[in-house]
Structures are given as C-alpha cells and as structure tokens.
Amino acid sequence: MWLECIECRGKFDINSRFYTCPKCGGLLEVELELGKLKQKLRKRDLELKPPSVWKYRSFLPVIDESKIVSLGEGGTPLIRCDRLGKEIGVRELYVKFEGANPTGSFKDRGMTVGVTKALEFGVKTVACASTGNTSASLAAYASRAGLRCIVILPRGKVALGKLVQALIYGAKVLAVKGNFDEALAIVRNLCEQRNDIYLLNSLNPFRLQGQKSIGYEIADQLGWLVPDEVVVPMGNCANIWAIYKGFLEFESVGITEGIPRMIGIQAAGASPIVRAIKEGKETFEPVEKPETIATAIRIGNPVNGPKAIRAIRNSRGAAESVSDGEIIRAQKLLARLEGIGVEPASASTIAGLRKLVHQGEIKKDDVVVCVATGHMLKDPEEAIKTAVPQHRWGRT
Ligand code: F0G
Secondary structure (H helix, E strand, O other): OEEEEOOOOOEEEOOOOOOEOOOOOOEEEEEOOHHHHHHHOOHHHHHHOOOOHHHHHHHOOOOOHHHOOOOOOOOOOEEEOHHHHHHHOOOEEEEEEHHHOOOOEOHHHHHHHHHHHHHHHOOOEEEEEOOOHHHHHHHHHHHHHOOEEEEEEEOOOOOHHHHHHHHHOOOEEEEEOOOHHHHHHHHHHHHHHOOOEEEOOOOOHHHHHHHOHHHHHHHHHOOOOOOOEEEEEOOOOOHHHHHHHHHHHHHHOOOOOOOOEEEEEEEHHHOHHHHHHHOOOOOOOOOOOOOOOOHHHOOOOOOOHHHHHHHHHHOOOEEEEEOHHHHHHHHHHHHHHHOOOEOHHHHHHHHHHHHHHHOOOOOOOOEEEEEEOEEHHHOHHHHHHHHOOHHHHOOO
C-alpha cells in the first residue's frame, strides 16, 4: 500500500504522516496492489466472516493488528423500504442505517481505522474540528484507546446529542466563534505546529479507508450486487468519495461488476458542490455563510470537494440540493412509513431522491440505496419540532 496524491499523482510511503500532498498540497488517497489482492482474495472467505468493518481487513491499511481499536462498528442494517419506495416512486429502495453504529453515525467506521493508525504512529493526543458526529466518534475511540482527545466545535451550532457525547467520553471540548470551516482551519494549524497531536478530520487519508466499508457492505448485503444509485449527504465531502472508492476496489478485485452512480445531496444553504456539478465546473466556489437546520452538513468550504466532484463525475452520477422544509418532511416520512429515525442531514437523501425521481434523473425501476448517516437522537431538538407542529409545542 502507498499514499497517492489525487492531483499530481505523487506517491509516498504508507507510513508517512502527511495530511495533504507535500509536493502540491492536493488530497491524498491510500492505494493498494489490487491485482495481488485479486489473486489472494476469495469471496467465500469473506462470506465466512461476521459483519464488521474489519471483515474487509485485506483492504485496510493497518499493519499492527494488535493495535486495532474497535467498538463493533459496521455491519449496519440495509433496510428494504417498500412503503417509502411506493410513496417516492422507486420500486426497490433501501436505507443503509448508519445510525446503528456504536456512537450513532458512520464516523465510527473511519475512526476505528484512524485511531488505530494514531496508535501505530505512537501519538498520545488526537484532535478534530466537527459539526458534531466526528467529535462524538473520535472522543469515544480515543477513550477506548487511552488517548487524549481535543475537539474544536463551532459555538452554538452543534446538535445537543452530539455535544453530550463528546463531553461524556471525556474529550477536551473547545467552542470557537465562527462556523465549521473556521474551526477546521484552527485545528489544522494546531496539528501542523504540534507533531504530537494527530489530526483525524476527513483530510486524514487513513480515516477514509474505514468509511470505504459502506460501499463493500452494501454490495455484500445485496448478494455481491451493486445498486444503480447510492445517495449520500455531502458536508465536508469525504464520505461520498470513500463509498465510491469501496465500490471501485470491489470491482477491481472481481468481487462485483460495475459501480453505482454516486448521487450527492447538499442543503440548499450550503451547496457549493451541487452548484459546481450543475454548472459543469471542475472547481467550486465556497459558500461564505452556510445555513441549514441540518447542522451536520452546514459546511461552505468542503475540503474534500475535489474528491466528491470526481466521485460524482466518474460514476456518471448527479447532485441535488434540498430545502430545510424538504428535509424535515423527509425525516418525518422515513420515520412514519418505515420506523427509521435519522437526523436531518441523513433525511436529505430521501428529500433529494424524491426530487431526482421527479426530474427523471433516477428511474422507477432502479435499485437505490440512501445512506442514512446518523441517528435521530443525535439532534433531539430538531426531531421534536418535526414530530410536533410548532403551534402546539408550547401546550404539550
Ligand atoms: N451526515 C452526517 C450525519 C454527518 O455528520 C456528516 C458529516 C455528513 C453526513 C457528511 O459527510 O463530511 O464526509 O461529506 N459530519 C462531519 C462532522 C463534518 O464533523 O461530524 P462528509
């Protein structure tokens, strides 16, 4: 395995601790000898292992297995949603319920790998900026590993459930003025100056390797088939890339055939990538003051934007934005028709799917998977507003 820059294609030792390319500043990706893996890997061996991120160990960049930090992440349900599908107009619709992870979001898939790498590198402190879920997850995995954890959050902008998690797991929580993009700039700066603090935001190429397992797992749960479309909410824009990479790798080693169209959804008030895709641009204009009730994806300058644009373009996918009203309606619909409780960012996928079906971009006979990235209880304040009409709220 090696690190490779997605821009200049520079290659670096897998044990390097860069977050971006030292030559051109581009984003890094972990690459592996897929040809060699293809010769060794047997579908049957995978079938014998229990569902987990570590089921796909041979695709993951961990050298010292004794250091693996795990809380049982991955193996989340892929739930077929016929009632919701009928309402939206899709015959075969699934929701990948990432709220079932140990801290209630998909971030745990990345942190099990990222925090294991932190132990391999011998650091004692890990850090991140976050809209809430990354910090909740990092705080838990750091505790599990016996590491100190620093999280930098945009003050007053993080959902209560997520804030409580970071605090109770014992992270040092710093709330800063400004938005997520500014919090990320602060923590990047800190980790550049202090070599003893390891950055675990999604710039970290190792963390994303764990998130590839969403793609592997969807194919695995569909009986080694790939859906036509995978719909993913985009914030800092790493997850859509990681899932895409998972499908690419499975295809390269001959486990599956073809890759799904990657569909990225952003909230209307924070949608720089959707705009770039719709305008056919290779680069994007940051949104200065991002705004949406889906606080998880309230990000105006996604650092992994170039990866998301590639994932969508290379898979002949699409991108769409949705309003806060559409998100709230979708959250309620998913809860009431299927019993699946998700936070607003995750509900954006259902809202986006509805729009894209209406536009004819997604066909009614397609097999579609929406990735529900986080649990409803992450954001109880928004959920209660969704459940009870506001005019009645004061009297209940
Ligand atoms: N859904 C949820 C629930 C999230 O928490 C996030 C990101 C996303 C979707 C978007 O994923 O950033 O890879 O495009 N949350 C980050 C955080 C930013 O700090 O918890 P992405």
